[in-house]
Amino acid sequence: MNGKSVELVGVTMVFDGFTAVYPTDLSIPAGEFHSILGPSGCGKTTLLRILSGFQRPSGGHVLIGGEAVDHLPANRRPTAMIFQSLALFPRMSVRENVAFGLEARGVAKRERLARADELLALVALETHADKKPDQLSGGQRQRVAVARALAVEPAVLCLDEPLSALDLKLRQHMRSELRALQKRTGVTFIYITHDQGEALTMSDRISVMNRGRIEQVGTPTDIYDAPATAFVAGFVGEQNVFTGRVTTVEDGYARIDGPGGSFTGRRTPEIAPGDQAVLMVRPERTGLVAADAAGVNRLSARVEGRELEGPYLNLVTRDATGRRIVLHLSNDGRAHPTEGAATIGFRPEDAIVMPAEARPAPAAEA
Template sequence: MSEQAFVSDASAEEQEDLACSLLSKHFGDFAAVDKVSFSIARGAFFSILGPSGCGKTTLLRMLAGFQEPDSGDILIKGRSVLHTPPNKRPVNMVFQHLALFPTMSVAGNIAYGLKRKGIPKREHEALINDVLDKVQLPGYGNKRIDQLSGGQKQRVAIARCLVLKPAVLLLDEPLGALDLKLREQMKIELKRLQQEFNTTFVYITHDQSEALVMSDQVAVMNKGRFEQVGTPQELYYQPATAFVAGFIGDSNQYVGQVQEQSGETITLVTEHGVRLLSHSSQPMPAGAPITVFIRPEVMQISMVKPETEQDNCLQVTILRTLFDGARSQLQVETAEGAVLTVALPQTADFHALEPGRSVYVSWQANQCLCFPVPAETEAQPEVAQ
């Protein structure tokens, strides 16, 4: 396609806080952002998810006004903000490293933006106390920044932005510097704050867990373009492209060729002659190269061959157990040398899953998806990971 137009559920312009049309930014011959169009409903939590170098930070900087697009338009509440400097746009930004002023108190940090906006000083105290209550830091106004925990600093940075009541809050990977446990806590806290303030959040991340947990809508970005925009559930269960299927969640992958198609069931054969059944709603001609994605959680493991009919059943050898509590997994190897990852139920008998043991893994055709292999990647080896 020569352009993209992904639109959220809000179709009426007055319901949109942010809309971008054919937005592009080049650095020399490199297209960092390539004709991206989308809109965000008022009060939504919208995440832009993608690998490093996909263009998401460049896109955010254009929204903030730190970079001018080469072409396209940015509308906030229906008005173009092209050529409008950052301090004149109805947006605020939370940076990855927060950019709090260490020599100022919590109240001083929050008051900084109020002063810049020309809000009378007599109104500051009430506004600061109100926003601190909402971020669950009542009475913290006189504390120094170095007296705060990492999570408290995050909330101060957000409070400093939200006290100005922006139309859109931009967040540039703000949880990236936190440890794992605090990051998990802050995901829930950010979602709560977004709902509390009813402000449109645009969140940039390479962490799919952050995007899936917090967002109403997620845009998956790749090579300067949006591959798909949808709810977290749509992206996980109904990926539109092979990139989205491989990027969102964990998947085992097989590369093979179509043998035949009956309705929405594809029969494929891998390069080592393994016959598998998969699901596809799009027609695929015989002989076409395809990639199949199988989620670890849809695969069943059994010590003996299942008595009930399964579309796909492979005898495999256990390589290792990856214990992670409720998210524990088993890695197994097929006779052809492909390594598969299988999610283990909490009731699994780990003592019976010793390396070298022969077991069976099975799954139904409608529990996996397949996509055509682009011409430039047809030579990929058959790997399940």
């Protein structure tokens, strides 16, 4: 199988005056595992349906392997789509489910079934070929759906939240399976999720979407460590957030002055003195420091409680203004405070200062 590149050029979707997707450009190289990450209703499924030909866009073009596919219906595009519901045929065996797409393409029965067996081996289900879908576990059904989609040898496989019905352990297991399968086949995967952990662990690159726009495209490290917007910073992972007005801007850093105190962090380019801004720092970059510790970013807080997550714990604190500040501490056997006063600190290079106002809510557009 061979992956193909995908390009969206100015793709737009307006439903009865409501803009679900603003003009969007996106370029995905052949063989990439690309996730589209964003909250419910931001336009992820719409974008995927346009790409695979199930939805005609209001404007723009889709190119696959460098060729415009705008005029091609879904079944003539080199794409396959796995819907969230999987839609396996309950009365057909696993093997027949996988072979189904080949029948529609006129492949002879013997060849269809042989091909289905190869694909079932690829997803490690060869011993389950004669079962019915309801005799499989959720994760196994998921793999049948993947095998069935791969049967037509798509160059691009679109997956719409395929793991959301599975329990946590299985989901984590399937993450690495899907990722390995993608690398093994070289098929371009476009993977929709609203689970940031999934996007971060599986993807070569991620598009983060918000209210009909892609706000950032980058590697998981880019997205997590250098978010381009306050939305991306807050949606991917957790943040402790301080608000204030920018007092000084120097080199790559800005200082803000707000109700909780004065703090310094790296700044995004558009930050200028006088701006209303937010400073964000990750819980794992926020720590307990000695009350008399040197350093620019310090504040007093009270420990309110802790949440054990297993390998780490969240120490929940509140500052004098009532702001909740969470510290992500390793559960390494050291004694961590459970109550009382604490001094919290973080390094300027671990914090980021960005414009406070998110993009204005998308007004209904004609």
